[in-house]
Amino acid sequence: MKNKPNSRLKKSQGQKFSDRKGKARPQKNRRRRGKSSSKKIKKLDLSPERFQHVGKPIEEIKYQPKYSYKEFPLHPDLLKNLLQLGYIQPTEIQEKSFEPITNIQDVLAIANTGTGKTAAFLIPTINSMLYSDTRFSCLILVPTRELAEQVEAEFKAISRGLKLFGTSFIGGTSIKKDLKTLQKPFDFVIGTPGRLIDLANRKALKFNDFSILILDEFDRMLDMGFSQDVLEINRQLTQKDQTLLFSATLAENQKEIITQFVKNPIKIHVSSGKATAEHxxxxxxxxxxxxxxxxxxxxxxxxxxxxxxxxxxxxxxxxxxxxxxxxxxxxxxxxxxxxxxxxxxxxxxxxxxxxxxxxxxxxxxxxxxxxxxxxxxxxxxxxxxxxxxxxxxxxxxxxxxxxxxxxxxxxxxxx
The missing domain is CATH 3.40.50.300 (P-loop containing nucleotide triphosphate hydrolases)
Structure with a gap:
């Protein structure tokens, strides 16, 4: 993977919705390292009553956004793509995360699958790239191969014709093909931790090329035993100036390890953060x-x-x-x-x-x-x-x- 400059122009104030032209992202110099944390597993009560429950109807409260996407400070070409894809009104997670992501703040977002969280981190990141005078790269870590492919597909749909390039690297595919693919520069790299570390060990991928780290389904990554891999990748992201952490749940025993990735994050809660199946x-x-x-x-x-x-x-x-x-x-x-x-x-x-x-x-x-x-x-x-x-x-x-x-x-x- 070819080196890409990580510097971003400074600006004195955060980008507002009234600022329709948008501005380049400034460079911040944050390097964070920490110790690993073990995860305690809550054993299952094996009495049959544990698996019996009459579902309660969900009281759905429809979110009313303050702005439509036409009122967001979006690059015209990106806005055109979004409107063609049917993005008229943002979901709650999309609206609440746009400004802090644009302003290069760390974000801790608790949102279930199906809330539009993938677009929530893709749209402002792509928008910042389009307005930036310097090129920078984004690394997206996901727990499963299927999720990597879904994020890649959504990225390609949103960024169509915008001259931004992204691809995914996952286990179960040809490593030779991945090595060849990485000879070209990419704006977005999406992948599972194991395959990305493998590529880095082969000197094909340099983690210090990335300015942004996005952790999607972070709780599931911990469940699947990826904590050490993710911590190692984070340690090597020496040029990182922003971390976006998205999780469906937020358990007490996850909070310590989360502090090793984000610093004074903007916290966005679209769901309670507690796993539930009451409905x-x-x-x-x-x-x-x-x-x-x-x-x-x-x-x-x-x-x-x-x-x-x-x-x-x-x-x-x-x-x-x-x-x-x-x-x-x-x-x-x-x-x-x-x-x-x-x-x-x-x-x-x-x-x-x-x-x-x-x-x-x-x-x-x-x-x-x-x-x-x-x-x-x-x-x-x-x-x-x-x-x-x-x-x-x-x-x-x-x-x-x-x-x-x-x-x-x-x-x-x-x-």
Whole structure:
């Protein structure tokens, strides 16, 4: 990756919505390092009552933005793209994050998937690049391959024709292709921590080229054990002058590690920050070892099971369930770590488009995936901790719609 200057012109005041011309981003000199923090896992209460709950309707309060996108201080070409994509009114997270991001302030944003958070960090960052007299780069870290591809797709849609370049680097793809790709300069680099560190170790990627660090689905990165990788990347970002941290939840044991990334951040809360599934109907399916799969067949054969996400703990069990369901003439596919990136990509595409109506997965699909209208989530195996359980069933009941979750629970033998 070729070196790109990180300096940004100074300005005395923050950019206001009335300033329609926009200004270049100033350079700040902040370098922060710190110690790692361990994450405590909240074990799951395994009583069947834990998985039974009558969903409460969400009291949806529609956000009324103060400004439309036409009133934002946006570059005309960027505004044109946004209007063509249907961005008329900003969501709450988009409006509240625009000014602090533009003013090069660190941001800590608590926002669920589906609130428009990707555009919330892309739009002001792209806008600043268009107005800046010097070129600077942005690094976006995400926990999963699928989320990296989603962020890249949204970036390309928003930045179409703006002469800004971005790409994603993820595991499960050709490292040789990535090395070749990095011979060209990029404004945005999106990737999973492991692959990015691999590229840096091969001297193909230099973290000190980046001025901005964006951490998307930060809580999930910690859940998946990426804390040390992310801390190491942050340590090497010696030219970084801004960090944007987006998370769906904010647990007490995450606060210490967060302070190692952001300094006096502007805090934006669009959700409570606590993982919840109060609006989802939750129930258990009792089984014994002989009839477990038959119980699954009976359940998903019901007419209202239109779009079903089934979770199991291991790759092997996911493949076994998928094979048996195919033998029973169900339209089903699977995603887990042993499947290639292309396979997973097409399986998700088929699920979204309705070519298949059942997707069996390990927890790789529990967070960060943009899958709408999932009618039912089934825990064929009980997850190890409560956070994972909430993340799994959170794939249903989105955008104010009714959600349903079933957890398979083994009956105890009576004496």
């Amino acid at each position: 989802i109907d939750q129930d258990v399916v009792f089984f014994n070892r002989r009839n477990k799969f038959d119980k699954l067949i009976d359940l998903i054969s019901q007419k209202d099971f239109e779009k079903v996400l089934i979770f199991s703990e291991t790759k092997q069990s996911v493949s076994e369930i998928t094979k048996k369901l195919k033998q029973n003439k169900f339209k089903v596919d699977e995603i887990h770590g042993d499947k290639s990136q292309n396979y997973r990509k097409f399986a998700l595409k088929d699920f979204k488009r309705g070519k298949i109506n059942i997707l069996v997965a390990t927890d790789v699909a529990a967070r960060g995936l943009d899958i709408s209208d999932v009618t039912h989530v089934i825990n064929y195996q009980i997850p190890q901790d409560y956070e994972t359980y909430i993340h799994r069933i959170g794939r249903t009941g989105r955008a104010g719609k009714k959600g349903n979750a079933f957890t398979f629970y083994e009956e105890k033998k009576s004496n």
